[in-house]
Each structure stands twice: as structure tokens, then as C-alpha cells.
Amino acid sequence: MAQENGNGLVLVLREQFLAELRSVNETSSRYGLTLSEQGMQEIAQARTRALFDQGRVELGASAVKSIADGFCDSPYLLQDDYEATLLELVDAFYYFKNACGDQLTDDELIQAMRERYDAYAGSVEAVIGTSLEAMCRARRFGLAEEAVVEDLEDEDDERDDE
Amino acid sequence: MTNETTSNALLALAPDAPNYSENPEILYLLLEERIRRYTMGDSSSVPVDTARRLLESILYCLDVQKRAGKDALPDTAPMKTRWQSGVDASKRIAKRARLLLLQAQRTPPPLTNTGYCDTLSALPAFFSNYDPDFFAQEIPCSFDYPLCQPVSDALLGAEYIQDYLRRLLAENALLLAFSQEALLSLYETYYIDYADLLVNLYLPAAEMAVLCALSDAPVRGLKLTPEQLLALNEKLQKATETEAQALIDEAAENALFELQLSGTFLRDYLKKTARDLLVRLRAAIPQ
Numbered sequence: 287m288a289q290e291n292g293n294g295l296v297l298v299l300r301e302q303f304l305a306e307l308r309s310v311n312e313t314s315s316r317y318g319l320t321l322s323e324q325g326m327q328e329i330a331q332a333r334t335r336a337l338f339d340q341g342r343v344e345l346g347a348s349a350v351k352s353i354a355d356g357f358c359d360s361p362y363l364l365q366d367d368y369e370a371t372l373l374e375l376v377d378a379f380y381y382f383k384n385a386c387g388d389q390l391t392d393d394e395l396i397q398a399m400r401e402r403y404d405a406y407a408g409s410v411e412a413v414i415g416t417s418l419e420a421m422c423r424a425r426r427f428g429l430a431e432e433a434v435v436e437d438l439e440d441e442d443d444e445r446d447d448e
Numbered sequence: 449m450t451n452e453t454t455s456n457a458l459l460a461l462a463p464d465a466p467n468y469s470e471n472p473e474i475l476y477l478l479l480e481e482r483i484r485r486y487t488m489g490d491s492s493s494v495p496v497d498t499a500r501r502l503l504e505s506i507l508y509c510l511d512v513q514k515r516a517g518k519d520a521l522p523d524t525a526p527m528k529t530r531w532q533s534g535v536d537a538s539k540r541i542a543k544r545a546r547l548l549l550l551q552a553q554r555t556p557p558p559l560t561n562t563g564y565c566d567t568l569s570a571l572p573a574f575f576s577n578y579d580p581d582f583f584a585q586e587i588p589c590s591f592d593y594p595l596c597q598p599v600s601d602a603l604l605g606a607e608y609i610q611d612y613l614r615r616l617l618a619e620n621a622l623l624l625a626f627s628q629e630a631l632l633s634l635y636e637t638y639y640i641d642y643a644d645l646l647v648n649l650y651l652p653a654a655e656m657a658v659l660c661a662l663s664d665a666p667v668r669g670l671k672l673t674p675e676q677l678l679a680l681n682e683k684l685q686k687a688t689e690t691e692a693q694a695l696i697d698e699a700a701e702n703a704l705f706e707l708q709l710s711g712t713f714l715r716d717y718l719k720k721t722a723r724d725l726l727v728r729l730r731a732a733i734p735q
Contacts (some may be wrong), residue, residue: 344493345480352492383493391490448721 291345303330306351314358321354325369336380349392353379355395360406373398375412385418396416468674470510474527479503501583503695503712507602508585510535512541528638537578542606547576550611559631563646567593574609596651596721616719619650625707626653630670651721657707658722661700669708684729696726 307326314320321329341433353375357363363371390398393416396397398421399413406412413421482502483494494502510527513534514520521530549571558562570591577588585604596619599611623631631653635642637651653670660667663676663682672680684692700722704715 341496341498342493343483343496345476345499347492377653379495383491384495388487388491388494392492393490442701 295373295401300330303333303348303350306348307354310351310354310358314368317358317363319358319363320362320365320370321369321372325372328369329372329376332376336377340384342380342384347394348374349379349383352392353399356400357403360400360404360408361373362404371410374414378410378414382418382421455678461635466669469705470507475503475726478506478531478549496725504611505580505582505586506531509538509580512537512584512607525678535580535584538584539604540658541610542575542578542580545606545610545613548610548617551576552613552616552696554625555620557631557649558618558626558628559613559623559635559642559724560648561643561649562646563593564649567591568652571609571613580606586663591644593650594646596648596654597717614713615717618714619648619654620713621709621714622657622707622710622718623653625668625709626657626668630668637667653723654718658696658718658725661703661706662695667703684726689730692726692730693723698721 301373307321307329311320329350333344333348338407350372357371357375378399379395382399383390383392386395401418402413402421403409461655471512479499479502482505483499486498486502489495494595509531511534513530514523516533516537519533519537521533523530547569551566556568566601569632570589573589575588579586579588584606587605587608594614595615597615599608599615603611631649634652634656635649639645639647655670657667657671659677659680660669664674664681665672665676683695687695697719700718704718
């Protein structure tokens with residue numbers, strides 16, 4: 287009993303996080319996506335690792351639910367890749383959160399990642415491989431990233447011509 | 449994993465925080481709430497450094513309220529109530545410190561130097577940047593004028609600034625009792641370039657005032673002849689440690705009386721300076 291009490295906070299937090307993930311299933315199942323219990327455990331570990339690697343602290347509600355909710359209606363996200371994709375997106379999310387110096391809110395960042403993900407037909411590599419600047423610039427101008435890059439290249443060419 | 453583990457995890461965030469006996473689980477929940485407020489719900493996570501600063505602020509506020517004397521809440525009061533009381537206390541201290549700054553700006557010493565002026569220009573930034581709700585333990589401004597008796601490193605946040613200004617005002621009060629000419633002549637002998645060096649302006653005046661009082665010379669003159677210095681040397685050489693201490697304490701009292709200055713803080717401050725001088729003087733006297 288004493289051991290149980292001692293474990294209190296840790297167990298409660300873990301259970302809270304898993305409950306969050308289970309509630310994700312309620313929404314995502316409408317799009318044919320569900321997380322298995324095993325998948326949830328893996329995501330819990332991935333989140334802990336990502337937070338540690340990025341030197342961040344997350345107490346209370348986690349961003350993982352928002353990430354899952356933000357991506358579950360993407361036409362490119364399929365059940366076969368769902369868990370693996372979510373694992374990578376969680377990693378990328380905390381990386382970008384640091385990279386932007388907390389200047390973007392969770393929702394803004396998730397939206398930017400989602401736009402990039404959809405623009406590249408569901409490529410997680412495209413999300414991970416991009417720079418935050420490129421992702422935000424494309425979002426700010428409401429353009430596909432290539433268009434922004436082309437614009438910038440045109441500007442460079444014009445300057446060179448002068 | 450036990451309560452101790454939670455406590456250790458929190459201590460890992462704030463290893464320099466003072467020892468605390470708070471319930472780590474409630475502390476965790478309060479930290480969670482503060483993080484949520486800090487990010488205004490825009491972000492579920494914060495960098496470790498931010499979490500550490502927020503935790504240190506909570507612990508500092510709990511400590512401030514604990515030291516609030518008769519106003520302190522009992523340890524049995526909810527942690528959040530005690531923390532809020534600490535935040536309110538920090539705000540009150542900051543308000544009092546702001547009044548001290550205004551007083552310092554209104555009553556500058558007859559002579560100032562670059563370090564002094566830069567510090568008085570820098571201190572207002574503290575009051576515009578101080579954020580007791582989240583970072584009550586921080587001192588968000590930079591100043592470097594050295595006090596004769598520095599503030600204890602144990603003080604943080606508004607408490608540090610308040611004590612710094614109290615000490616600065618005590619120093620100014622003594623300096624204001626002297627003429628510009630007397631101070632200038634003293635500084636030129638003592639520091640050579642008092643205006644540009646990062647030096648304390650009170651120390652030479654306080655020491656010389658005590659020495660003058662000890663020699664029965666006019667304190668306001670801030671001057672002793674070589675003969676008077678020699679006589680002083682002999683006087684201190686003959687005295688035992690206890691006698692010398694009594695002599696220097698009495699000299700400090702006499703100096704303040706002659707300068708028509710009073711106040712416990714001012715008296716203690718001058719006595720402390722005088723005793724430090726005595727240590728140096730006796731160390732210099734050949735045994």
C-alpha cells in the first residue's frame with residue numbers, strides 16, 4: 287500500500303497520458319485510425335525521450351493529443367503508418383518547438399507541420415527535413431514552399447543582373 | 449519511485465533552490481499550473497530552464513512568506529495560498545524599493561562617479577521588468593556600483609534591490625554631511641581617479657570620519673596631519689583587542705553625533721565599516 291502511495295504521482299501522470307491517447311482514438315477512429323495499447327506505450331516512451339533530448343518539460347496535458355487530432359483527418363494518413371508517423375511527428379514537434387524559441391504556439395506549429403505534410407503527399411521526411419524558416423515562410427505567404435523558393439531565387443537573379 | 453523521487457525530479461530542475469519541506473506532489477501541481485499560466489495555454493511544454501526558473505520562483509515565494517514574521521501563514525495553509533501570499537509580499541517589497549530608489553535619485557551625494565550614475569540609471573529597469581508572478585527571485589537589471597558593505601547573496605529579487613538601496617541611502621546620508629571640497633580632496637588621495645574607477649565613495653569618507661573622531665579632530669574636515677596619524681597608531685598599538693574595538697565603536701558614535709546623523713541602520717553600518725578598518729589597521733601595526 288505504501289509502495290502504491292509512493293508511486294502515486296508517477297502512476298497518475300502515466301495513466302493521465304494514456305487516457306489522453308485513448309481519447310485520441312475517439313476522434314481518429316472516425317477517420318479509420320486507431321492506436322493500439324502497444325502503440326500508446328511506444329508513443330509515451332517517444333514523448334519522454336523527445337522531451338529529454340530537446341531539454342523541455344511538459345507537465346499536465348500533452349501536445350501529443352493535439353498532434354494526433356491535428357493530423358488525423360489528413361487524407362494521406364493511413365492506419366498502416368499511423369503509429370510510426372505519429373512517433374516521428376512527436377519527435378519533430380518538440381524539435382521545432384525549440385527551434386522556434388517558443389515563438390509559435392502548439393496549434394500554429396502543428397498547423398504548419400500539417401500543411402507541409404499534406405503539401406508533400408503525406409511525407410513525414412518532408413516535415414522533418416524542412417527548416418522551420420521554410421515551413422513558416424510558406425505558411426505566412428500562403429504559398430507552397432517551392433513557390434517561395436522560386437520567388438527568392440528570382441529575386442537573387444534580379445540582384446545579380448543589376 | 450516514491451515521493452522522494454518526485455522531490456528529486458523537482459530538485460533536478462532547481463538544484464540551487466533552498467531546501468524545502470513542501471509536499472512534492474502539490475508542488476508539482478502548482479508548477480504545472482504556473483507553466484500553464486506562463487504559456488497562457490499556448491504551449492504544453494517549456495524549456496527546462498524556464499521550468500527551473502518558475503520552480504525557483506515558487507520556492508522563493510514560499511520562503512518569503514515564511515519569513516513574513518507575524519503575517520506568515522501557518523505551514524498547514526494550502527501551498528497555493530502561501531505561494532500567493534509570497535507573491536504579494538514580493539510586490540510590496542518591490543513597491544517599497546521603488547520609493548527608496550526615488551529617494552536615492554532625489555538625494556545624490558555631493559560627488560558621484562561613473563559607476564554610481566550608471567547604477568542609478570540602470571535600477572529603474574528592475575521595476576519595469578520585475579515579474580513576481582512568475583520570476584519573483586530574479587533581478588532583471590544589471591548594475592555594478594560596489595557598496596561598502598555588500599548585500600547578502602542569500603537575498604534575491606526585490607529583497608536584494610531593497611537592501612541594496614537601503615545601504616546606498618545610508619552611504620549617501622553620511623556623504624551628504626560633508627562638503628564637496630573635503631570629499632574631493634579625500635578621494636584624490638585615496639583613489640587618484642575616483643570618477644572613472646569602479647570604486648565605493650562611502651568607504652574613504654566613513655573611515656576618515658571615524659579616524660578623525662578617534663583623534664578628536666573635526667570630523668567634517670576629513671583630514672588628519674601626519675602627527676595625528678602617528679598618535680592614532682600609538683593609541684591603537686597600546687590598546688588590547690577589546691579596548692580597540694570599544695574605541696573604534698565610540699569613535700563611530702562620536703562621528704555620527706558630530707555630523708548630526710542618527711538612525712540604527714546608519715550607526716550599525718558605520719560601526720561595521722569602522723570595525724573592518726580596525727582589522728586592517730591592527731594587521732598593519734607591528735606586534
